[in-house]
Amino acid sequence: MDTIGVGLIGTGYMGKCHALAWNGVRAVFGDGPKVMLRHLAEANPDLAAQRAAEFGFEHATADWRDLLADPEVAVISITTPNAFHAEMAIAALEAGKHVWCEKPMAVVLEDAERMAAVAAASGRVAVLGYNYIQNPVVRHIEGLVKDGIIGRVNHVRLEMDEDFMADPEAPFYWKSERSSGYGALDDFGVHPLSLLQTLLGPVEAVMAQLAKPHEQRPVTGGGQRPVETWDIASVLLRLHGGVSGVMALNRSAWGRKGRIALQIFGDKGTIAYDQERMNEFQLFVAEGRPSEQGFRTVLAGPQHAPYDRFIPAPGHGLGFNDLKLIECHEVLRAIGGEAARVIDFGHGLLIERAVHAMARSHDEGRWVEL
Numbered sequence: 001m002d003t004i005g006v007g008l009i010g011t012g013y014m015g016k017c018h019a020l021a022w023n024g025v026r027a028v029f030g031d032g033p034k035v036m037l038r039h040l041a042e043a044n045p046d047l048a049a050q051r052a053a054e055f056g057f058e059h060a061t062a063d064w065r066d067l068l069a070d071p072e073v074a075v076i077s078i079t080t081p082n083a084f085h086a087e088m089a090i091a092a093l094e095a096g097k098h099v100w101c102e103k104p105m106a107v108v109l110e111d112a113e114r115m116a117a118v119a120a121a122s123g124r125v126a127v128l129g130y131n132y133i134q135n136p137v138v139r140h141i142e143g144l145v146k147d148g149i150i151g152r153v154n155h156v157r158l159e160m161d162e163d164f165m166a167d168p169e170a171p172f173y174w175k176s177e178r179s180s181g182y183g184a185l186d187d188f189g190v191h192p193l194s195l196l197q198t199l200l201g202p203v204e205a206v207m208a209q210l211a212k213p214h215e216q217r218p219v220t221g222g223g224q225r226p227v228e229t230w231d232i233a234s235v236l237l238r239l240h241g242g243v244s245g246v247m248a249l250n251r252s253a254w255g256r257k258g259r260i261a262l263q264i265f266g267d268k269g270t271i272a273y274d275q276e277r278m279n280e281f282q283l284f285v286a287e288g289r290p291s292e293q294g295f296r297t298v299l300a301g302p303q304h305a306p307y308d309r310f311i312p313a314p315g316h317g318l319g320f321n322d323l324k325l326i327e328c329h330e331v332l333r334a335i336g337g338e339a340a341r342v343i344d345f346g347h348g349l350l351i352e353r354a355v356h357a358m359a360r361s362h363d364e365g366r367w368v369e370l
């Protein structure tokens, strides 16, 4: 595979993130096929043309199905709102394209099940946008856990907080519509669940409570509209091997900007990490004299692969968009038939099932087994 033709659907926040990744992946990693930015789709034709010029794509269209008909497009990035993922991913796979689709898979579990089934039958690569597992620091933490540096893991605590829904006066938009999903659970919860699944294996049982901090929001142009989603979720978890867990999610957490705080407790030590300080982690190992015991902070550096592909100097720091670029490289590895660190549609379905089990637990007020 000397070259690969790329299609991109959606050019908002994530669309730009994918475009940056496709633009930079070969320069950073120095391997893989030459990336040909072939065809971009955006709902508004003028915006499509503008974004194609900005991102470096050859063709622009307002009809995403044009990408399916383009024989030069081999892989399609899907970065549209959640409600479109199932239809677009299934159509792309059935047209013989590889798919790199933003999380969550789908709003409805049956759609996610269909996506996984179509992906499995297609023989094509179908990967979800779980960028946080790509952080070199998270990769290193995974190695520490697997090597038993903190002993046998007995408890994990995860918090994900941002404040983009905190202002009660912020206007109603698609993230408050039930058609986008449950709210914090599938918008947010899937990210910490991707970390959990990667580091500690799948969730076995859940007990959840969802909450709405704001019952209604102003509509642009006047009036109020009831909020249909839950911006807060509190979840108890039972993980593989009897490990207990707690997950707290809040899209209305004033002051929190990109917090994904993870603590893994073992019988010999503890690891702590927070995405807001994504270039470091804390490690406590219960050894030596108690008088000098304490957490040490480890800064990311070239010894934490693939940090070295970006910067030779330690402590200088990667950013959010770099995680997407690493993910892009893994997508290319998967397409090339290599073992890749990705959450594909099959593994993504386990995350979706956990999310829907949490919603059911909230509805029924009881533990739900997966």
Ligand SMILES: NC(=O)c1ccc[n+]([C@@H]2O[C@H](COP(=O)([O-])OP(=O)(O)OC[C@H]3O[C@@H](n4cnc5c(N)ncnc54)[C@H](O)[C@@H]3O)[C@@H](O)[C@H]2O)c1
Binding pocket: 009, 010, 011, 012, 013, 014, 015, 041, 042, 043, 044, 062, 064, 079, 080, 081, 082, 084, 102, 103, 104, 129, 130, 131, 187
């Ligand atoms: N991986 C992450 O860390 C992360 C972060 C934010 C969002 N997301 C996910 O990315 C997806 C997009 O979120 P966003 O924040 O980029 O949204 P956004 O609103 O910024 O961008 C969505 C874009 O899709 C376009 N679009 C909508 N319908 C279309 C259609 N039929 N054809 C072509 N274009 C269409 C919109 O015009 C818009 O430009 C969501 O599924 C979201 O959950 C992932």
